[in-house]
Amino acid sequence: MKRIGILTSGGDAPGMNACIRAAVRTALANNLAVAGIRRGYTGLIAADAVPLDRAAIRNTIHLGGTILETSRNPDFYTKEGRLRAAAAIERMGLDGVVLIGGDGTFHGASLLAADADTAPLVGVPGSIDNDVYGTDYCIGFDTAANCAVEAIDRIRDTARSHERLFFLEVMGRTAGFLALESGIAGGAEELVIPEEEVSIARMSERIQNGFTIGKKSAIVVVAEAETPGISFQIAREVREHLDLDSRVVVLGHLQRGGPPTLRDRVLGSALGVAAVEALLEGRSGCMVGEVGGALMCTPLGETWQKKKPLNENLRRIFTILSE
Ligand code: F6P
Numbered sequence: 547m548k549r550i551g552i553l554t555s556g557g558d559a560p561g562m563n564a565c566i567r568a569a570v571r572t573a574l575a576n577n578l579a580v581a582g583i584r585r586g587y588t589g590l591i592a593a594d595a596v597p598l599d600r601a602a603i604r605n606t607i608h609l610g611g612t613i614l615e616t617s618r619n620p621d622f623y624t625k626e627g628r629l630r631a632a633a634a635i636e637r638m639g640l641d642g643v644v645l646i647g648g649d650g651t652f653h654g655a656s657l658l659a660a661d662a663d664t665a666p667l668v669g670v671p672g673s674i675d676n677d678v679y680g681t682d683y684c685i686g687f688d689t690a691a692n693c694a695v696e697a698i699d700r701i702r703d704t705a706r707s708h709e710r711l712f713f714l715e716v717m718g719r720t721a722g723f724l725a726l727e728s729g730i731a732g733g734a735e736e737l738v739i740p741e742e743e744v745s746i747a748r749m750s751e752r753i754q755n756g757f758t759i760g761k762k763s764a765i766v767v768v769a770e771a772e773t774p775g776i777s778f779q780i781a782r783e784v785r786e787h788l789d790l791d792s793r794v795v796v797l798g799h800l801q802r803g804g805p806p807t808l809r810d811r812v813l814g815s816a817l818g819v820a821a822v823e824a825l826l827e828g829r830s831g832c833m834v835g836e837v838g839g840a841l842m843c844t845p846l847g848e849t850w851q852k853k854k855p856l857n858e859n860l861r862r863i864f865t866i867l868s869e
Contacts (some may be wrong), residue, residue: 550799550825551595551640554612555586555619555647555654558802559672559686561810562646567603569644569670571752572702574600575825581638586647587619587654591627591635605823607811610689610804622654625661632662642666642825648673648684649850652667653831658844659831666830669846670817674802677721677851680844681835683776685817688809690717691728698732698765699798711753711784711792715768715777717801723857724801725769730864735764737864738780740771741856746780750787752869757790765782774798816841 550568554562566582573580575811581595596602606613621627626742642665645655653666670676674690694716695863702853705712714734718724722739729737738744753764760853768777777794785792806814806856813836820834832843 547578547641549581549639550642550644550822551581551583551638552598552614552644553583553586553590553646554614554616554651554672555645555651556616557648557672557673558610558612559684560610560689560802560804560806561685561814563609563645564612564806564811565654565670565685566598566612566671567606568815569822570598570603570772571600572795572819574823577820578822581640582614583643585615586617586651587631588617589629590620590634591619593637595638604751608805610806618650623657627682628654628658628661631658632664635664636789640665642668644668644670644821644825646670646685647671647822648675649678652678652846652849656831656850664826666828667846668821668824668829669833669849670821671833671835671849674724675718675721677719677854678833678835678849679854680833680837680842680849682837683809683813685810685814686802686806688813690805691724691731692807693801693804694724694728694767694797695731697795698728698734698767699796701765702732705765708791709757709762711764711766711788711790711794713766713768713781713794715770715775715776715794715796717797718769720770720771721854725767726856726860726864729767730860730867732765733867734765734767735761735868736866737765738766738768739856740769746783747787750784753784753790754788755868756828771848774809791854
């Protein structure tokens with residue numbers, strides 16, 4: 547193994563740069579040259595790469611976003627696109643590729659590995675949604691969750707001052723990890739997550755009870771699920787049951803930016819090292835992750851086909867503490 551490639555794909559996540567930096571340093575320490583593939587699968591198909599040396603990754607550990615840039619490329623879902631990517635990997639002379647991204651990235655990588663006899667592929671989970679099977683946490687989740695908690699704290703100040711109900715919508719696509727953990731940490735009253743059916747009538751009743759026993763505010767953390775902006779509709783439906791002044795805040799892409807937290811820098815660093823070491827050990831078609839504090843390699847196919855469950859105990863804790 548002489549030369550490897552690194553790319554980031556799908557939604558950017560804070561801590562991706564820490565991961566790129568760690569992978570590059572580990573590769574250089576093992577006498578491997580590194581190509582930074584630009585703009586995810588778009589750059590892979592186009593063989594668009596820049597050399598990554600020590601200077602290229604200097605002073606990047608604290609930066610959000612991804613210095614390699616990223617994309618969501620529909621061409622990768624066509625066989626023709628994937629065969630072009632396989633040909634580009636060969637043309638670039640890569641003996642292995644580290645792919646940092648989420649379930650969509652690993653879906654694409656699994657299809658690529660099935661279509662063509664490419665160089666070994668090793669994935670690293672990077673997604674604020676945290677919905678990748680095979681790791682307790684994905685790079686970027688902690689930073690995004692802390693952003694949501696800060697937003698809840700700020701909203702609480704104004705909610706309490708006006709005795710208002712707020713709906714705060716967080717990202718997470720089809721998973722409620724961001725909503726659940728930020729809801730616990732922010733002391734939210736209610737949670738709307740895609741993993742559960744919601745009864746607007748019962749939720750309204752609980753909110754009303756809270757005000758009756760002396761609460762001065764209520765915050766409902768809503769996971770965006772398949773319909774970003776869904777909180778406006780939920781607020782309207784609650785209004786039919788409750789005569790309370792309410793407001794809606796949609797956090798959106800705010801959660802994806804900003805400097806990575808300590809946890810995301812450490813996780814990104816650990817997994818960047820692990821990914822290159824996995825390639826050096828001859829592994830392929832897997833994703834490195836951390837489960838229960840231990841490093842794990844999970845087949846790429848499982849990472850997006852298996853559903854990562856919410857932590858039931860955390861869900862139980864939310865219910866106890868929100869009453
Ligand atoms: O997957 C990360 C994520 O931020 C989701 O939480 C969100 O639904 C989606 O990406 C937004 O995608 P885009 O940046 O393409 O609008």
